[in-house]
């Protein structure tokens with residue numbers, strides 16, 4: 001729809017499709033959003049409207065196809081003009097679609113070639129394995145709670161220096177993240193953005209929200225950048241030397 005409206009290819013149909021899509025996003029995504037919806041879908045809806053109402057411009061693909069057919073009427077004189085216009089535009093649309101697929105595929109392949117070994121671990125994002133048994137040879141299941149140290153969330157060695165690992169808040173089950181900022185120093189806080197609840201990502205030594213760009217200090221939970229206003233809940237983290245990490249609120 002974007003390419004159609006940009007090039008003037010089946011302009012009105014593409015613009016009507018864009019209006020329908022924008023209206024759908026506006027109604028569906030914004031329904032439960034509080035305190036307000038920041039998506040630009042209402043702007044897109046308005047911007048598509050003149051393209052759906054006005055005839056295609058003389059510089060559009062639609063107009064170019066139309067001019068070409070008028071200049072060469074002898075080829076398919078027996079075919080009605082409307083069908084010729086449709087077939088001519090369909091041919092152009094097919095070529096543009098194939099060119100778009102080729103360009104997109106090439107870009108994706110190039111991206112993979114340039115970063116062949118990119119993994120979660122290479123990004124510093126790790127996965128915590130279940131806590132190990134603190135006492136070697138002890139019988140019975142591993143206890144994940146200890147009144148003096150908090151709740152065990154996993155093995156300390158799983159978190160790379162400068163990296164992070166997600167875990168579930170032992171009290172609420174909500175998303176949380178533990179960060180090993182340097183050797184022996186761990187910080188943990190909620191990974192739920194206080195703006196609209198998106199899950200935060202640890203990048204560049206701060207927790208960033210992929211939805212609207214808020215940033216938080218993982219050590220204190222403080223807001224570094226809006227639109228979020230409330231700080232994150234933080235945990236006390238302990239690594240008492242038994243190989244596990246323990247958190248407490």
Ligand code: FES
Nearest residue numbers: 193195196209212
């Ligand atoms: S949900 Fe909006 S900034 Fe995080």
